[in-house]
Amino acid sequence: MLDFRFTDADERILKAISEERPIARSYARYYDEHEDEIPPLIFEEVRERISPYDLVDMEAGATSGTALMKAMVALEESCSDIRLRRLLNGLGSIVINYAGTEEQVARWGGKNIVFALTEPSAGSDAAAIRARAVLDEQSGVWTLNGEKVYVSGFGGADGVLVLAKVRDEQGRQAFGAFVLEKGTPGLRSNGQTRKMGIRHWDTEDIALVECKVPELHRIDVDFKKTLLVFNGTRPTAAAYGLGVAKALLDFARECLGLDQDERRFRKLAAERTATEESLLRMEALYDAALLTVMHSKWSEDRGEVQDAKLNGAAAKALGGMAARRISQGCMEILGAAALSEEHLAEKWFRDARIFDIFEGPGDINRLIIARVILGYSAKELN
Numbered sequence: 001m002l003d004f005r006f007t008d009a010d011e012r013i014l015k016a017i018s019e020e021r022p023i024a025r026s027y028a029r030y031y032d033e034h035e036d037e038i039p040p041l042i043f044e045e046v047r048e049r050i051s052p053y054d055l056v057d058m059e060a061g062a063t064s065g066t067a068l069m070k071a072m073v074a075l076e077e078s079c080s081d082i083r084l085r086r087l088l089n090g091l092g093s094i095v096i097n098y099a100g101t102e103e104q105v106a107r108w109g110g111k112n113i114v115f116a117l118t119e120p121s122a123g124s125d126a127a128a129i130r131a132r133a134v135l136d137e138q139s140g141v142w143t144l145n146g147e148k149v150y151v152s153g154f155g156g157a158d159g160v161l162v163l164a165k166v167r168d169e170q171g172r173q174a175f176g177a178f179v180l181e182k183g184t185p186g187l188r189s190n191g192q193t194r195k196m197g198i199r200h201w202d203t204e205d206i207a208l209v210e211c212k213v214p215e216l217h218r219i220d221v222d223f224k225k226t227l228l229v230f231n232g233t234r235p236t237a238a239a240y241g242l243g244v245a246k247a248l249l250d251f252a253r254e255c256l257g258l259d260q261d262e263r264r265f266r267k268l269a270a271e272r273t274a275t276e277e278s279l280l281r282m283e284a285l286y287d288a289a290l291l292t293v294m295h296s297k298w299s300e301d302r303g304e305v306q307d308a309k310l311n312g313a314a315a316k317a318l319g320g321m322a323a324r325r326i327s328q329g330c331m332e333i334l335g336a337a338a339l340s341e342e343h344l345a346e347k348w349f350r351d352a353r354i355f356d357i358f359e360g361p362g363d364i365n366r367l368i369i370a371r372v373i374l375g376y377s378a379k380e381l382n
């Protein structure tokens with residue numbers, strides 16, 4: 001029988017995060033105003049406490065599933081605001097761990113390697129990337145040149161997995177993935193990207209100028225396999241967006257003096273005020289989006305890979321859209337409180353927008369859904 005309730009262990013983990021919420025919120029404005037400062041590895045106030053992600057692993061058997069619960073932790077953390085502990089497994093590390101050789105996994109699998117695909121003129125259209133890697137056949141050394149933007153976590157990372165164009169053995173153009181460790185000559189940071197929201201989120205622009213690395217640094221994944229990693233990370237990105245939406249919904253209810261389970265929602269539609277109606281619709285959208293995230297992560301926990309692409313894209317498309325609409329809707333019913341910097345609402349409004357952009361904007365995720373359902377390739381439907 002399906003049971004949609006959280007287990008006791010799930011509840012304990014979620015409670016641990018809400019206990020830390022006031023700490024995260026006390027730093028929120030500071031990091032919004034100090035974009036160039038990367039938050040510490042771990043904040044002093046939580047040094048003695050176990051990370052909620054570790055709690056999920058420790059209590060794995062008693063939870064609803066580790067993938068599902070880690071997404072719920074991401075949502076609750078995002079609802080708190082800034083992260084109190086830095087994540088140490090970048091997207092690049094995930095790719096290396098599933099596609100690297102034994103030697104590559106031993107060398108970089110435990111390090112924090114982030115992921116760089118996006119360039120000033122190539123994001124959704126990854127085929128347009130211009131970064132190039134050229135092999136010197138005699139020395140076996142690759143030389144990389146190019147520019148990457150919006151590299152999440154680069155400031156605090158050990159290195160980056162860079163996607164670049166290469167020539168395959170037949171001389172055709174193909175994609176290559178290369179590990180560049182910090183300190184590699186020619187790997188330069190252009191500093192933090194200026195963003196409208198989530199300014200605490202370490203995001204750097206980088207340049208590759210004649211970066212030279214041996215063949216060992218090339219991870220043997222084709223473009224399609226590299227992007228498989230997004231099947232799991234898209235629902236998590238949606239969870240981040242829903243966390244911000246939840247913060248705004250909670251704040252709106254608090255300002256209006258309403259609580260979540262009030263009977264007003266059982267009133268007839270004609271008896272509700274416009275504000276109640278608006279809140280009700282946003283709560284319904286939030287629940288629907290949350291269920292797509294949970295469904296996608298629940299399938300991941302069961303090892304169901306067949307629909308992973310569809311589930312991941314659906315969760316991200318709906319989650320991103322919900323974050324956008326709910327944050328907009330809350331601003332509308334909050335009035336002046338929404339605009340004052342005395343509260344975090346205006347910051348959350350800016351933060352929420354970004355979750356409908358990265359890991360594929362809504363349009364792209366809807367395209368993916370259509371391709372999977374209708375059986376079209378990316379070339380046929382774009």
Ligand SMILES: Cc1cc2nc3c(=O)[nH]c(=O)nc-3n(C[C@H](O)[C@H](O)[C@H](O)COP(=O)(O)OP(=O)(O)OC[C@H]3O[C@@H](n4cnc5c(N)ncnc54)[C@H](O)[C@@H]3O)c2cc1C
Pocket residue numbers: 114115116117118121122123124125149150151152153195198201203354357358359360361362363364367382
């Ligand atoms: C905070 C943040 C962190 C990020 N972190 C990383 C990272 O770690 N690594 C990384 O590689 N990238 C990262 N990105 C980049 C992110 O993945 C891209 O911004 C995203 O993929 C969109 O690409 P783009 O910005 O080039 O926009 P575009 O692709 O130019 O899209 C612009 C608009 O056009 C629409 N559009 C584009 N193509 C189509 C189409 N075929 N049909 C219909 N509509 C379309 C899009 O939906 C969007 O609304 C990050 C971005 C942000 C904001």
